[in-house]
Amino acid sequence: MQLRHIVDQIVLKEVRGLLDINVTGISDDSRHVSPGDLFVAYRGGHVDGHQYVQQAVAAGAVAVLVEEPVDVLCTQVIVPSTRRVAPIFAHTILGRPADDLLMVGVTGTNGKTTTVTLIEQILQQAGHATGLIGTIEQRTSKGELRSSSMTTPEAVQLVQTLKEMRELGARYVVMEVSSHALELARVAGIGYRVAVFTNLTQDHLDFHETMQAYGEAKGKLFSRLGNVFTPLADGLLPVAVLNADDPWSRIYAGNTVQQVLTYGIDQEADIRATDVSIAAHGVSFMLRAHHIQKEVHLHMTGRFSVYNALAATAGALALGIDVDTIVSTLEQVTGVPGRFERVEAGQPYTILVDYSHTPDSLENALTTIREFCTGRVFTVVGCGGDRDRKKRPLMAQVAAKYSDVTVLTSDNPRTEDPVCIIDEMEEGIRHLPGVEYVRHTSRVDGIRYALTHATSGDVVLIAGKGHETYQIIGTVKHDFDDRLVAAQIVVEHL
Numbered sequence: 001m002q003l004r005h006i007v008d009q010i011v012l013k014e015v016r017g018l019l020d021i022n023v024t025g026i027s028d029d030s031r032h033v034s035p036g037d038l039f040v041a042y043r044g045g046h047v048d049g050h051q052y053v054q055q056a057v058a059a060g061a062v063a064v065l066v067e068e069p070v071d072v073l074c075t076q077v078i079v080p081s082t083r084r085v086a087p088i089f090a091h092t093i094l095g096r097p098a099d100d101l102l103m104v105g106v107t108g109t110n111g112k113t114t115t116v117t118l119i120e121q122i123l124q125q126a127g128h129a130t131g132l133i134g135t136i137e138q139r140t141s142k143g144e145l146r147s148s149s150m151t152t153p154e155a156v157q158l159v160q161t162l163k164e165m166r167e168l169g170a171r172y173v174v175m176e177v178s179s180h181a182l183e184l185a186r187v188a189g190i191g192y193r194v195a196v197f198t199n200l201t202q203d204h205l206d207f208h209e210t211m212q213a214y215g216e217a218k219g220k221l222f223s224r225l226g227n228v229f230t231p232l233a234d235g236l237l238p239v240a241v242l243n244a245d246d247p248w249s250r251i252y253a254g255n256t257v258q259q260v261l262t263y264g265i266d267q268e269a270d271i272r273a274t275d276v277s278i279a280a281h282g283v284s285f286m287l288r289a290h291h292i293q294k295e296v297h298l299h300m301t302g303r304f305s306v307y308n309a310l311a312a313t314a315g316a317l318a319l320g321i322d323v324d325t326i327v328s329t330l331e332q333v334t335g336v337p338g339r340f341e342r343v344e345a346g347q348p349y350t351i352l353v354d355y356s357h358t359p360d361s362l363e364n365a366l367t368t369i370r371e372f373c374t375g376r377v378f379t380v381v382g383c384g385g386d387r388d389r390k391k392r393p394l395m396a397q398v399a400a401k402y403s404d405v406t407v408l409t410s411d412n413p414r415t416e417d418p419v420c421i422i423d424e425m426e427e428g429i430r431h432l433p434g435v436e437y438v439r440h441t442s443r444v445d446g447i448r449y450a451l452t453h454a455t456s457g458d459v460v461l462i463a464g465k466g467h468e469t470y471q472i473i474g475t476v477k478h479d480f481d482d483r484l485v486a487a488q489i490v491v492e493h494l
């Protein structure tokens with residue numbers, strides 16, 4: 001691809017060097033540059049990519065995309081924001097894979113991973129080849145490509161993954177779109193056919209600072225729906241799928257010019273669930289839409305699972321999938337790894353490992369448990385380091401409100417002092433009367449405390465890390481899997 005051809009599409013500050021050169025690839029990390037690449041320098045939170053231009057050129061980069069002149073012997077394309085234009089370069093250099101795929105994006109604080117999985121399963125059941133990009137992994141109908149390090153990859157990696165998926169024959173790609181991705185232009189240039197909103201509650205205020213800014217970041221998926229570099233070839237109109245029970249949906253509906261399809265339980269909606277009945281192993285409801293009235297029995301439990309099922313139903317209907325295929329798939333899915341996952345190691349009480357790492361998701365998990373638990377509820381919970389500090393006291397409060405015993409412990413402390421994170425959590429419950437809680441900085445010790453105190457009929461919720469198979473302490477990733485740790489402790493104490 002001739003560099004001049006791409007540069008003609010963007011607003012430039014300056015070009016130094018020749019534009020009539022061929023670039024064959026693109027990289028935003030000097031450690032992964034291949035000969036012929038364009039190297040993109042981002043100003044990061046830790047280091048400035050501009051420091052690595054020499055290293056990138058030494059590795060074979062033939063041009064660099066930068067925000068200021070740098071000292072290298074190759075073409076320099078200088079732009080006001082490398083983040084804003086990198087997606088244009090990535091899509092063009094890599095052959096516009098997104099234009100050949102039917103893209104589905106799911107955003108929201110909670111429920112994205114579950115909803116993308118449900119939509120992917122429905123599409124596969126309908127006979128379509130799929131790709132999935134989310135928190136746990138990236139995969140196609142043919143199998144896993146890799147486990148994920150981010151929910152939504154940076155633009156360069158994202159377009160590379162879409163290219164790979166197109167080569168593997170995927171027709172639809174269903175992906176989680178995080179608020180970071182929308183704010184940092186990771187998904188710019190992708191023409192989503194269906195954009196789904198799950199919900200918006202507190203998280204990531206370290207990055208967005210206010211709920212207003214967080215909500216507006218998510219809203220970009222809807223306000224920009226149908227607004228792409230190249231028009232969608234088949235002329236199909238995009239659809240925004242919105243949760244009628246979440247007040248942000250009204251704002252998003254007002255900010256899109258595309259068709260809107262709503263779902264919900266409490267408010268009037270195009271696709272609605274009534275008669276919700278929650279049990280330990282699943283939830284049933286009546287699915288109602290124009291001409292549709294069907295009883296649905298999910299193997300996943302909780303009112304939140306009904307929302308995810310409705311979001312997936314609306315998304316799949318917008319893609320033209322028939323309701324029988326949708327319902328039969330929803331009824332077959334047994335769950336998503338680390339989401340309300342049971343650990344069965346012969347113990348007389350219930351152990352649930354769940355990825356609730358926000359106040360709202362923790363409340364959903366615990367109110368669901370309260371629906372069926374006949375004994376006591378133990379909650380083992382921590383909060384991630386280098387992440388939103390404001391959610392810490394709130395998560396402790398939610399845990400204490402619904403649990404008989406709360407065990408405050410470490411999640412991924414990252415570069416923070418784990419004791420200080422637990423102090424900040426404890427601040428939320430320290431003064432509350434009648435709260436029974438203990439502190440265990442070691443997560444193994446926290447889990448052991450709960451498991452050795454639980455008896456028949458009790459439920460132990462191990463929250464926050466779900467499918468994760470590691471614990472990040474400092475900058476080191478240690479092997480750690482809540483499911484294996486819990487099973488091992490049970491076996492040791494049986």
Ligand SMILES: CC(=O)N[C@H]1[C@@H](OP(=O)(O)OP(=O)(O)OC[C@H]2O[C@@H](n3ccc(=O)[nH]c3=O)[C@H](O)[C@@H]2O)O[C@H](CO)[C@@H](O)[C@@H]1O[C@H](C)C(=O)N[C@@H](C)C(=O)N[C@H](CCC(=O)O)C(=O)O
Pocket residue numbers: 028029030031041042043044045046047048049052135149150151152153154178179180181
């Ligand atoms: C806040 C945020 O999104 N940070 C992302 C950002 O990190 P950063 O700004 O600190 O990057 P940096 O380390 O300073 O490096 C700057 C640049 O120099 C480059 N570099 C660096 C070193 C080197 O030797 N050579 C080199 O070229 C890097 O590739 C990068 O382009 O750019 C990095 C490289 O692309 C990302 O890996 C990193 O995501 C980190 C891993 C992260 O944890 N992000 C989280 C907060 C995130 O994005 N989460 C969302 C939402 C999760 C959810 O709720 O589901 C997600 O989508 O995952």
Ligand SMILES: Nc1ncnc2c1ncn2[C@@H]1O[C@H](COP(=O)(O)OP(=O)(O)OP(=O)(O)O)[C@@H](O)[C@H]1O
Pocket residue numbers: 108109110111112113114115135151176198199304305307308338339340354355356357360361362364365466
């Ligand atoms: N629709 C929902 N509303 C509220 N809570 C939910 C919902 N769906 C799932 N949860 C809770 O949130 C946790 C995370 O679910 P899931 O992984 O599907 O969300 P996510 O949006 O992908 O999260 P992340 O932002 O980490 O990628 C679950 O373990 C469950 O406790």
Ligand SMILES: N[C@H](CCC[C@H](N)C(=O)O)C(=O)O
Pocket residue numbers: 151357383384385387411412464465468
């Ligand atoms: N995608 C979320 C995951 C949080 C998971 C939790 N275990 C933590 O480490 O805080 C984030 O990066 O904030």
Ligand SMILES: [Mg+2]
Pocket residue numbers: 112113134135136151176
């Ligand atoms: Mg996710």
